Amino acid sequence: MNQITPISFKSRKAKDKTMFFLVCLFSSLAMVPLFFIIWDVISKGYKNFNLRLFTEVTPSSMDALMATMNGDPIPGGILNGITGSLLIVGLAILFSIPLGLFIGIYLSDNRGKKFARIVSYLTDLLQGMPSIVIGIIAYAWVVKPLGGYSALAGSVALSIMMLPMIVRSTEETMKMLPNAYKEAGLALGASYTNVVFKILLPSGFGGIFTGILLAISRVMGETAPLMLTALGASVVNWKVMEPTSAIPLLIWDFYNDPNLVDLIWSSSLLLLIVIFLLNWIAKIVARKWKV
Amino acid sequence: MESINTTNEKNAVLQLKDVSVSYSPGKYAVKQVSADIFPHTITAIMGPSGCGKSTLLRAINRMHDLYAHIHTSGEIILKGRNVLEMEPMVVRRMAGMVFQQPNPFPTMSIYDNVLAGYSLNGIRLNRKEKEEIVEQSLKSVSLWEEVKDVMNKRGSFLSGGQQQRLCIARTLALKPEVLLMDEPTSALDPISTNKIEELLLELKQQFTIIIVTHNMSQAARISDNSMFMYLGELVEHGNTTQMFTKPRHKRTEEYLTGVFG
Amino acid sequence: MKDKIFRSLLFAAALFILLLSAAIVYALVSRSGETFQAYGFWGFVTNAEWDPRSATEEYGAFSFIMGTLYTAFFSLLLCVPFSLAVALFNGEYFKGKKISGVVRSVVDLLAGIPSIVYGLWGFYTVRPLLIELGVSAQGFSIFLSALVLAIMIIPYASSLSGEFLSMIPNNLKEGAYSLGATRLEVVQHISLPAAASGIVASYILALGRALGETMAVTMLIGNTNRIPGGLRDTGNTMASVIANQFGEADGLKLSALIAIGLLLFIITALINLIAKLVMKKLSHA
Numbered sequence: 001m002n003q004i005t006p007i008s009f010k011s012r013k014a015k016d017k018t019m020f021f022l023v024c025l026f027s028s029l030a031m032v033p034l035f036f037i038i039w040d041v042i043s044k045g046y047k048n049f050n051l052r053l054f055t056e057v058t059p060s061s062m063d064a065l066m067a068t069m070n071g072d073p074i075p076g077g078i079l080n081g082i083t084g085s086l087l088i089v090g091l092a093i094l095f096s097i098p099l100g101l102f103i104g105i106y107l108s109d110n111r112g113k114k115f116a117r118i119v120s121y122l123t124d125l126l127q128g129m130p131s132i133v134i135g136i137i138a139y140a141w142v143v144k145p146l147g148g149y150s151a152l153a154g155s156v157a158l159s160i161m162m163l164p165m166i167v168r169s170t171e172e173t174m175k176m177l178p179n180a181y182k183e184a185g186l187a188l189g190a191s192y193t194n195v196v197f198k199i200l201l202p203s204g205f206g207g208i209f210t211g212i213l214l215a216i217s218r219v220m221g222e223t224a225p226l227m228l229t230a231l232g233a234s235v236v237n238w239k240v241m242e243p244t245s246a247i248p249l250l251i252w253d254f255y256n257d258p259n260l261v262d263l264i265w266s267s268s269l270l271l272l273i274v275i276f277l278l279n280w281i282a283k284i285v286a287r288k289w290k291v
Numbered sequence: 292m293e294s295i296n297t298t299n300e301k302n303a304v305l306q307l308k309d310v311s312v313s314y315s316p317g318k319y320a321v322k323q324v325s326a327d328i329f330p331h332t333i334t335a336i337m338g339p340s341g342c343g344k345s346t347l348l349r350a351i352n353r354m355h356d357l358y359a360h361i362h363t364s365g366e367i368i369l370k371g372r373n374v375l376e377m378e379p380m381v382v383r384r385m386a387g388m389v390f391q392q393p394n395p396f397p398t399m400s401i402y403d404n405v406l407a408g409y410s411l412n413g414i415r416l417n418r419k420e421k422e423e424i425v426e427q428s429l430k431s432v433s434l435w436e437e438v439k440d441v442m443n444k445r446g447s448f449l450s451g452g453q454q455q456r457l458c459i460a461r462t463l464a465l466k467p468e469v470l471l472m473d474e475p476t477s478a479l480d481p482i483s484t485n486k487i488e489e490l491l492l493e494l495k496q497q498f499t500i501i502i503v504t505h506n507m508s509q510a511a512r513i514s515d516n517s518m519f520m521y522l523g524e525l526v527e528h529g530n531t532t533q534m535f536t537k538p539r540h541k542r543t544e545e546y547l548t549g550v551f552g
Numbered sequence: 553m554k555d556k557i558f559r560s561l562l563f564a565a566a567l568f569i570l571l572l573s574a575a576i577v578y579a580l581v582s583r584s585g586e587t588f589q590a591y592g593f594w595g596f597v598t599n600a601e602w603d604p605r606s607a608t609e610e611y612g613a614f615s616f617i618m619g620t621l622y623t624a625f626f627s628l629l630l631c632v633p634f635s636l637a638v639a640l641f642n643g644e645y646f647k648g649k650k651i652s653g654v655v656r657s658v659v660d661l662l663a664g665i666p667s668i669v670y671g672l673w674g675f676y677t678v679r680p681l682l683i684e685l686g687v688s689a690q691g692f693s694i695f696l697s698a699l700v701l702a703i704m705i706i707p708y709a710s711s712l713s714g715e716f717l718s719m720i721p722n723n724l725k726e727g728a729y730s731l732g733a734t735r736l737e738v739v740q741h742i743s744l745p746a747a748a749s750g751i752v753a754s755y756i757l758a759l760g761r762a763l764g765e766t767m768a769v770t771m772l773i774g775n776t777n778r779i780p781g782g783l784r785d786t787g788n789t790m791a792s793v794i795a796n797q798f799g800e801a802d803g804l805k806l807s808a809l810i811a812i813g814l815l816l817f818i819i820t821a822l823i824n825l826i827a828k829l830v831m832k833k834l835s836h837a
Contacts, residue, residue: 012412015734023641026638029637031655034661034665037665102566103566103568103569122569122570124828125821126573129820132766136809137580139798191554192558221665224791275664275665279660380733383729383732384731387731411728
């Protein structure tokens with residue numbers, strides 16, 4: 001016979017239901033800010049979201065003030081920021097992708113070795129490093145010795161941020177590839193180099209590319225390290241050694257200049273669109289080229 | 292040993308009446324199974340993999356309720372009450388279950404593992420009650436002597452066979468009406484398997500046991516009655532000796548002689 | 553031959569990480585040397601005075617360390633109920649269901665929003681709300697930055713701990729259910745304890761994020777160089793003071809700011825190490 005006196009099933013079930021409700025409630029609440037933020041940016045940014053944003057450089061504070069006083073929309077756009085972001089992020093991609101791929105392949109091939117473990121730990125350390133500290137590093141390495149703020153310094157900072165992300169995604173992807181791929185290639189007499197470039201990297205393309213896209217989207221909105229390195233510029237600049245602006249840097253400028261406030265939201269809208277687009281493409285790539 | 296046909300069905304501790312289980316609408320894993328299970332017997336459910344034997348067993352203690360897409364119909368009468376109309380939490384305490392893989396709770400000590408049924412159900416016991424239950428339960432699975440000095444160690448440090456006996460003790464601690472065992476020895480070595488089989492023969496003095504097994508010789512060794520299932524249907528149910536020597540159905544004979552399985 | 557070159561190339565790339573890390577430490581240490589020479593390590597860390605006026609120039613990091621700890625821990629506290637709920641939603645209650653995929657995507661997007669946009673949202677939308685509620689006159693406060701910070705770290709805390717929860721073997725949970733437990737009791741007595749060290753580690757990593765977060769905090773904390781008196785008070789974190797004052801700094805002040813960067817680096821490195829150790833404990837259990 002069942003001797004146990006059951007404690008109130010009703011109260012246990014009620015507690016169970018309450019927990020379920022709380023989990024659903026707090027999960028939904030956690031998502032609410034996303035919609036608020038997106039709504040904020042869209043509703044305030046769509047008015048100034050026009051062709052000018054892409055074709056004209058940032059107006060001076062004075063011009064903007066005059067326009068506002070005359071009741072006109074602020075002249076100008078953020079062309080200098082768009083080109084600057086392209087330049088800085090583009091260079092950072094160039095620096096970090098080859099290195100990141102190689103390190104990732106090395107780590108996946110030398111699992112368990114002491115040196116690989118140290119490298120792996122340092123990669124985690126770099127990934128956890130605050131972006132402002134990375135800004136200081138690039139300042140100390142590039143800005144100071146070369147005597148001035150530059151797109152190059154910004155790229156160095158962003159590439160240090162991207163590197164661990166690319167290493168990790170390459171390593172993870174390589175780990176997921178069946179060992180048979182590698183063995184089959186080597187058994188056929190292919191060189192290790194050919195196995196990596198002709199078999200492993202192509203079959204891991206989806207995972208690696210997804211990682212790269214996410215890394216780009218991550219650094220696209222970085223502001224703090226660029227404040228210490230690229231500084232900003234009011235003209236379009238393609239010279240690597242000159243101070244250069246970027247979209248997030250311009251948002252920071254607009255935030256600090258009451259006359260340019262109207263441009264904040266359209267620039268933020270553009271930035272969010274770019275980032276979400278990169279995220280979205282990354283998702284599609286991950287689904288299509290599943291390892 | 293009494294024959295299934297001559298016993299008065301009112302004595303049955305568990306009655307299955309037209310029990311069906313579907314994983315998706317129209318797709319049945321168990322089809323209208325009816326059977327009576329009598330107290331202090333061991334019933335073996337046999338059949339090729341995918342025949343629905345585990346699915347049937349898990350219907351009895353309402354495990355299917357954990358998965359929204361599984362639907363159980365018919366009647367399962369345990370001690371005169373229809374399980375399918377009861378609170379699943381109550382049913383599961385009346386019908387204890389032992390799983391294929393030993394699953395002692397890794398964050399609990401051996402002691403706490405035995406009492407897990409109580410702590411999970413929020414039942415408070417005093418120290419004396421606890422110690423009594425632990426000792427009695429572990430003794431009934433012949434684990435007491437082996438673990439009484441390492442009570443505060445984690446259950447996961449024990450060998451596979453010991454873990455499984457700990458899991459049986461954990462189930463027995465709640466004093467269930469029936470003991471449902473889902474291939475409890477398939478993950479164990481022959482020696483541990485042997486020990487568990489001996490244990491089951493002892494335990495049937497106090498409990499009613501239903502055991503799912505794909506091991507025919509195991510069924511022959513320990514069970515009083517056997518059920519043979521094929522493609523979700525109960526093909527044959529009766530006295531084990533009789534079924535192994537004189538099966539009534541061709542399918543049963545083919546399975547027992549190894550034509551398929 | 554080709555293989556040999558390629559293999560040494562891979563090794564050189566891995567070696568680069570080592571050099572990079574060494575160079576980072578060297579850059580931070582050498583550029584902050586002036587400060588530590590002037591005040592000593594503990595003198596700098598424990599001094600709450602930050603006075604850039606040339607006549608009375610004096611630099612100490614203590615106010616910013618306190619500001620950082622206040623903000624980071626309070627934001628962690630705020631984020632726990634939400635991120636735990638999301639983790640349970642994805643890793644237990646709706647594990648493998650479509651809706652959990654949707655929630656995960658939304659949380660991923662939350663992680664993708666740049667810090668500066670969070671800052672704008674906090675400044676233009678949340679701050680006026682706090683003023684209305686009378687939390688503080690200007691709205692800028694530890695509370696405001698921690699609130700926004702909490703939202704920013706929810707994705708980090710929830711995705712990792714959700715993964716650990718979803719790795720709890722099903723047969724363990726079924727074992728508990730078979731003893732008559734409710735779902736809450738299974739979560740309470742089986743899932744959470746089994747995933748505990750993983751969950752703790754993910755919160756430690758989220759704390760690391762909060763400690764180093766810069767832009768949003770800079771825009772919301774009020775940027776005052778003193779120990780915050782409470783949650784409604786203004787202050788500065790280590791990251792925000794660097795972002796705020798680096799541009800016009802030189803000499804001793806620049807070195808002091810870089811010294812703060814070094815401290816921040818040490819703290820986040822320690823946090824990372826602790827999280828690693830906690831997770832290692834998990835794999836041994």
